[in-house]
Amino acid sequence: MNIPSLAGVCSYDQAAQIGIDVDETVQRLVRYAWINKRLMDYGLYWINPTPEWEVKEALSLHTYLATEHAAPMRKRVSEMRNPPPRMDVPPDDRLERFLNEILAAETTLEKLVAVYGVLRPALLAEYQKHYDAANPLVDYPTRRLLRSMIVEEDETVAWGAAAIDALGGMSQVEAWRSHLQAYLDAAGGISGLVAVSDDVPPSRHVQPFTPDFYPRRDARFVQQGNFVFPPHAVARMEGVSDEEKTLALMCKRTLEMDVPEVMARMIAESEKQPWEYYVDMTRQLWDEARHAMMGSVYLQHRGIDWKREIPLHPGFSLRLNQHMSALEAHAVLYTIEQSLMPADTGKKYEWVTAGAAGDPLAKLFQDYDWADEVLHVHIGREWGLALSGMSRAEFVDMGQRKASESEGVLEAYADPAKQFNWWPGFVQHVLGKATTAQDREFDTSDPVYRKAGS
Ligand SMILES: [Fe+2]
Ligand SMILES: [Fe+2]
Numbered sequence: 409m410n411i412p413s414l415a416g417v418c419s420y421d422q423a424a425q426i427g428i429d430v431d432e433t434v435q436r437l438v439r440y441a442w443i444n445k446r447l448m449d450y451g452l453y454w455i456n457p458t459p460e461w462e463v464k465e466a467l468s469l470h471t472y473l474a475t476e477h478a479a480p481m482r483k484r485v486s487e488m489r490n491p492p493p494r495m496d497v498p499p500d501d502r503l504e505r506f507l508n509e510i511l512a513a514e515t516t517l518e519k520l521v522a523v524y525g526v527l528r529p530a531l532l533a534e535y536q537k538h539y540d541a542a543n544p545l546v547d548y549p550t551r552r553l554l555r556s557m558i559v560e561e562d563e564t565v566a567w568g569a570a571a572i573d574a575l576g577g578m579s580q581v582e583a584w585r586s587h588l589q590a591y592l593d594a595a596g597g598i599s600g601l602v603a604v605s606d607d608v609p610p611s612r613h614v615q616p617f618t619p620d621f622y623p624r625r626d627a628r629f630v631q632q633g634n635f636v637f638p639p640h641a642v643a644r645m646e647g648v649s650d651e652e653k654t655l656a657l658m659c660k661r662t663l664e665m666d667v668p669e670v671m672a673r674m675i676a677e678s679e680k681q682p683w684e685y686y687v688d689m690t691r692q693l694w695d696e697a698r699h700a701m702m703g704s705v706y707l708q709h710r711g712i713d714w715k716r717e718i719p720l721h722p723g724f725s726l727r728l729n730q731h732m733s734a735l736e737a738h739a740v741l742y743t744i745e746q747s748l749m750p751a752d753t754g755k756k757y758e759w760v761t762a763g764a765a766g767d768p769l770a771k772l773f774q775d776y777d778w779a780d781e782v783l784h785v786h787i788g789r790e791w792g793l794a795l796s797g798m799s800r801a802e803f804v805d806m807g808q809r810k811a812s813e814s815e816g817v818l819e820a821y822a823d824p825a826k827q828f829n830w831w832p833g834f835v836q837h838v839l840g841k842a843t844t845a846q847d848r849e850f851d852t853s854d855p856v857y858r859k860a861g862s
C-alpha cells in the first residue's frame with residue numbers, strides 16, 4: 409500500500425524525532441503571546457504621534473495582526489496546561505525591560521528600527537526555529553499556528569525593512585540598534601533560552617513613559633490645518649449629482665485615518681479587558697485604516713494629488729483624544745456607527761449613490777465599507793455599550809452630547825487664515841464642471857451623529 413501514512417503530516421522517521429516537550433512549548437508560547445501584546449501596545453501608542461501616513465497604515469495592520477497572533481497562542485497554552493499560566497503579566501522581568509526600552513524610541517526611524525529592525529526579525533527567526541524543531545506529529549497544533557504566523561510575520565518584517573531603508577537606513581541609528589540588541593541578549597533572546605549576559609547600557613528612559621495621543625500628519629498634507637470639510641454635507645445634500653456625491657464619499661473615506669487614531673487611544677486606555685476585546689477592537693481599527701486607504705486608492709486612481717488637494721485634517725481625533733475620556737470617545741463612535749445603519753441615509757445609501765453614479769470602483773469600496781460597518785455596530789454593542797454599564801439611550805445621549813460639545817474646541821487649533829472652502833475648486837478640477845453644491849455654508853465636522861437615535 410502506497411497511501412501516505414500519518415495523514416501526510418510527516419514520515420515515520422520525522423515523527424520519531426524528539427523535538428520540544430510540553431513545558432518548553434508552553435514557556436515559548438507564553439513569551440511570544442506577551443511579545444505580541446507589547447507589539448499591540450507600540451502600535452496603539454505610535455499611530456497618533458507618528459506623522460508619516462504610510463507608517464500609520466502599516467501600524468494599523470500590524471497592531472491587528474499582533475492581537476490575532478496572540479489569540480491562538482493563548483488558546484494553545486490553555487490546551488496544554490490546566491490551569492494555564494497567567495498571560496496578562498510579563499513572563500520575565502528581563503524580557504519586559506527590553507520591551508520597555510523600545511518605548512524610548514524618539515523618531516520614526518528609531519521606532520521602526522526597534523520594532524522592525526530588532527524585535528520582529530528576532531521573533532520571526534524564533535518562530536522558524538521552533539517550527540523546525542517541534543515534532544511534526546505530536547505538536548501538530550503548535551506547528552500549524554506557527555506556520556501561518558511565519559507567513560504574516562515575514563511580510564511584516566519585509567515592510568519594515570523597506571520602510572527603514574526609505575527613512576535613511578538602519579546605520580543612521582546604529583547606536584540605538586545595538587543598545588536594544590544588548591537588552592534583548594540580556595533577556596536570553598526571544599525564547600529566554602539563550603545564555604544570558606547581564607551587560608546592558610544604562611536605560612534611555614529619562615522619565616517614565618507616557619503615551620502621546622496628539623494626532624499628527626506629515627508635511628505633505630499641506631492643508632492639514634484647514635478644518636472646512638464640505639464632503640460631509642455634500643454626500644447627503646439634495647440636488648447634488650450622484651457623481652459629485654460619490655467624489656465626496658471617497659474624500660470622506662480618505663479622511664477616516666482619524667478613526668484609527670481615536671481607537672488607538674481608546675484601546676490603549678482600556679486595561680485588563682478580555683483578549684477578545686483587543687482582537688475585535690484592533691480589527692475595527694484596521695478596518696478604519698483600510699477605509700482611508702480605499703479613499704486614497706480611488707483618488708490616486710483618478711490621478712488626484714490627494715495629500716495636497718484635500719484637507720486631511722485630524723480634527724476628529726483632536727476632539728476625541730484631547731477633549732474626552734476614552735468612554736466618552738467610545739460613545740461618540742458608537743453613536744456615529746448607529747447612525748450609519750438606516751438604509752435611506754446610511755451605508756446602504758452610500759453604496760446606492762456610487763452605483764447610481766455608474767462608478768464600479770467607488771461602488772465596490774462602499775460595498776465593503778458597508779459590510780465592515782455592520783461588524784462595527786456589533787463590536788460597538790459588545791465592547792462599548794455593554795462595558796459602559798449604561799442603557800443604549802444613555803450611551804447614545806452621551807455620544808451625541810460629547811460630539812456636539814466638542815465641535816467648538818477646534819477653534820483653538822484652527823488658524824483662521826487657513827480655513828477656506830476648497831470644494832468648488834476641487835470639483836471643477838476633478839469633474840471638469842462647477843459644483844452643484846455652490847453657495848452653501850459648510851460645517852467643519854460630520855453632522856451625521858445629530859440624527860442618531862432619532
Ligand atoms: Fe469606516
Ligand atoms: Fe466603522
